[in-house]
Amino acid sequence: MTNHFPYEDIVKAIKSVLPENLPVVPLHEPNFNGNEWAYVKECLDSGWVSSVGAYVDRFEDLLIEYTGVKHAVAVVNGTAALHVCLLLAGVKPGDEVLVPTLTFVATANAVVYCGATPHFVDSAISTLGVDPTKLDEYLQETVTVNHDGCYNKVTGRPIRALVPMHTFGHPVDLDGIVEVCNKYRLLLVEDAAESLGSFYKEKHTGHHGLLSALSFNGNKVVTSGGGGAILTNNEDLGRLAKHLTTTARVAHPWELRHDLVAYNYRMPNINAALGCAQLEQLPSFITQKRILAKRYQKALVSVSGATFFTEPKSARSNYWLNTLLLDQNFVGQRDSLLEILGSNGVQARPAWTPMHRLPMFQDCPRMDLSTSENLVSRIINIPSSAVLGGDVLDA
Amino acid sequence: MTNHFPYEDIVKAIKSVLPENLPVVPLHEPNFNGNEWAYVKECLDSGWVSSVGAYVDRFEDLLIEYTGVKHAVAVVNGTAALHVCLLLAGVKPGDEVLVPTLTFVATANAVVYCGATPHFVDSAISTLGVDPTKLDEYLQETVTVNHDGCYNKVTGRPIRALVPMHTFGHPVDLDGIVEVCNKYRLLLVEDAAESLGSFYKEKHTGHHGLLSALSFNGNKVVTSGGGGAILTNNEDLGRLAKHLTTTARVAHPWELRHDLVAYNYRMPNINAALGCAQLEQLPSFITQKRILAKRYQKALVSVSGATFFTEPKSARSNYWLNTLLLDQNFVGQRDSLLEILGSNGVQARPAWTPMHRLPMFQDCPRMDLSTSENLVSRIINIPSSAVLGGDVLDA
Numbered sequence: 001m002t003n004h005f006p007y008e009d010i011v012k013a014i015k016s017v018l019p020e021n022l023p024v025v026p027l028h029e030p031n032f033n034g035n036e037w038a039y040v041k042e043c044l045d046s047g048w049v050s051s052v053g054a055y056v057d058r059f060e061d062l063l064i065e066y067t068g069v070k071h072a073v074a075v076v077n078g079t080a081a082l083h084v085c086l087l088l089a090g091v092k093p094g095d096e097v098l099v100p101t102l103t104f105v106a107t108a109n110a111v112v113y114c115g116a117t118p119h120f121v122d123s124a125i126s127t128l129g130v131d132p133t134k135l136d137e138y139l140q141e142t143v144t145v146n147h148d149g150c151y152n153k154v155t156g157r158p159i160r161a162l163v164p165m166h167t168f169g170h171p172v173d174l175d176g177i178v179e180v181c182n183k184y185r186l187l188l189v190e191d192a193a194e195s196l197g198s199f200y201k202e203k204h205t206g207h208h209g210l211l212s213a214l215s216f217n218g219n220k221v222v223t224s225g226g227g228g229a230i231l232t233n234n235e236d237l238g239r240l241a242k243h244l245t246t247t248a249r250v251a252h253p254w255e256l257r258h259d260l261v262a263y264n265y266r267m268p269n270i271n272a273a274l275g276c277a278q279l280e281q282l283p284s285f286i287t288q289k290r291i292l293a294k295r296y297q298k299a300l301v302s303v304s305g306a307t308f309f310t311e312p313k314s315a316r317s318n319y320w321l322n323t324l325l326l327d328q329n330f331v332g333q334r335d336s337l338l339e340i341l342g343s344n345g346v347q348a349r350p351a352w353t354p355m356h357r358l359p360m361f362q363d364c365p366r367m368d369l370s371t372s373e374n375l376v377s378r379i380i381n382i383p384s385s386a387v388l389g390g391d392v393l394d395a
Numbered sequence: 396m397t398n399h400f401p402y403e404d405i406v407k408a409i410k411s412v413l414p415e416n417l418p419v420v421p422l423h424e425p426n427f428n429g430n431e432w433a434y435v436k437e438c439l440d441s442g443w444v445s446s447v448g449a450y451v452d453r454f455e456d457l458l459i460e461y462t463g464v465k466h467a468v469a470v471v472n473g474t475a476a477l478h479v480c481l482l483l484a485g486v487k488p489g490d491e492v493l494v495p496t497l498t499f500v501a502t503a504n505a506v507v508y509c510g511a512t513p514h515f516v517d518s519a520i521s522t523l524g525v526d527p528t529k530l531d532e533y534l535q536e537t538v539t540v541n542h543d544g545c546y547n548k549v550t551g552r553p554i555r556a557l558v559p560m561h562t563f564g565h566p567v568d569l570d571g572i573v574e575v576c577n578k579y580r581l582l583l584v585e586d587a588a589e590s591l592g593s594f595y596k597e598k599h600t601g602h603h604g605l606l607s608a609l610s611f612n613g614n615k616v617v618t619s620g621g622g623g624a625i626l627t628n629n630e631d632l633g634r635l636a637k638h639l640t641t642t643a644r645v646a647h648p649w650e651l652r653h654d655l656v657a658y659n660y661r662m663p664n665i666n667a668a669l670g671c672a673q674l675e676q677l678p679s680f681i682t683q684k685r686i687l688a689k690r691y692q693k694a695l696v697s698v699s700g701a702t703f704f705t706e707p708k709s710a711r712s713n714y715w716l717n718t719l720l721l722d723q724n725f726v727g728q729r730d731s732l733l734e735i736l737g738s739n740g741v742q743a744r745p746a747w748t749p750m751h752r753l754p755m756f757q758d759c760p761r762m763d764l765s766t767s768e769n770l771v772s773r774i775i776n777i778p779s780s781a782v783l784g785g786d787v788l789d790a
Contacts, residue, residue, distance in 0.1 A: 032439050040435060040665075044427050049620040049669065050613020076471045076621065079659035105642055105653045112656045115510070218445020218663075225444040225663035226471065247500055254733055256747040258500045261507045261755050264474035268613075268620035270435075274444065274665065338649055352651040360656050 053269025071238025078215025081228035082110035128167035132176030166195035169320030197318035224275030288389030448664025466633025473610025476623035477505035527571030561590035564715030592713035619670030683784030
């Protein structure tokens, strides 16, 4: 089979979409052609670079405006956002939390920060994210549901929440997920770290969860250097998210008093200044990224051996990381193709090692994860910077 | 007694040191007259604003050079630094950790993040930090020490570590502290969040602890917006600190694999760019701050009712926050003086509410804390920005 895998055609098709003048095309790099320098300079000139400042508030307002979610709290990164989302969802030591095995390690780590245990669930081929139908079948056999919640029959532990992640920006089947959460009395927390600018049935991702987490790391659609945000439509949770991420300081003209064990998670103002300039350009970045995805799709449509992954039904994706899916009969060629792409100046990478195969999570409870295993052997991410979509007018 | 408290003299003495042209003199504000703009702009132009970048490495090198401690790991803030220091010191759920009640809330919170319980200790009048003599007397009655460590006889829990904090930049009695740690088999972690630029017997603070934590919050001697660092002279701990703060990612050209539950605590490059420019000016900031302290001392020497707090014996302090200590017989005047200072355009504040009086820590174990209680009723911090010390040549 190895002989018939069309490496050259695939590399050629990908390269046809990319600029010719770059020695290496990075997987994802930010674009600072807006007001980044003006805002950061203004921030330095003001002296307010730290955890208090006008840009942090403005950054939150811009997020609320763009996503339509009612409350946003800016924090140091997506991991911190997830941690606080889970705490506010009531995740406690001894609980279990359902998370996809196909995700970045932060999703599972945040569960452990709460003293809880990740319980790994499988993905659907159609979304790359949690498969609600398969999960429903699994839970039917594995849990009991009573008036105070959902319990794992095997471990005896409460299962508190489900944290689907919108893989590479592609929204999961949120209607199906909500149905499962209702049926099994699970709280829904969306890991929307990769899906800023992605919509499910006209609503921005992050709307369906009781709480949701965003990320603005350097490799994301927009960046604040390091950054994240907690989104929620619940006013009390919004207020508590702010309190928990700002050391639970009680307002007073001078007294320094705190009323909870809390976190120093507030996004610094200098990072928010950068983030504000980036958010202003988000619509045009998304347009560029969708144009790039269309070009990849077109270039790869006639190539055999691999398929370009397109957005799920009912979703409008940000195409954060463009994804190639090797054909089933070419499983095993992934690493060779990664090497060939690399030697051709195309930065590419596989999906994450699935969580249940990492040493610290290998004994955690899990359902059958064969689809995720299969996906990991077939996924290759290819260059996805917005700038590769060319110049566009603001959407 | 109230009638005789010389409010006016004190306000007049303080104002004599401060510039006349400011409507309000802030408690502490940063100074960005070095390479801040140049470095931050270069950072934006490079595109490397996030968790990988040349400025983060340079920031660590500058810290190593200045403090003389062998390894430095830059993180998002001082709280994150403390958390990782305690984890690396082996603090485990169910342990107790000795911390001063007179500290910022992060010291105690970091203990709780590890699943351990803070055990509050008293301060010495001479340093404002942990009193080793009084602590020794207390431990003699309270603990048993055997081959595997120190145990609280009352709670039965292991006491793993002691975390002294160098209050307002003034070094604690480190010789005495080290003696107590050796006698009771306690690991020493220095909370040096306030003491960058402070030396104890010619050695920079942070040398005596197995690990130490620094902070570069906006109100500190130098700032990176948000930032902190872990210091250690132990090579293995230095390596592990880097690993634990960078999601424990295992080096590989493309594979995304992690081998521990770890943290997304790396300082972003844009914050490090700002921090590098600030560290270059640290020696002159310290010179300015020490000049300001001398001026306060001189202005207040002939005023009755309060004393200007000067650096402890054997120490050379950064005078991070200048401190007024009300005389014993004027305890009770603190809040009135704070109000009068405020209405005179002098931003001032009291010490933190002591930890054992915060609702979440009120049931934690503690020794007699009467000196800390007394200090809290007498401490007032007054404006301390380096710029108030005037222009100086680099030290």
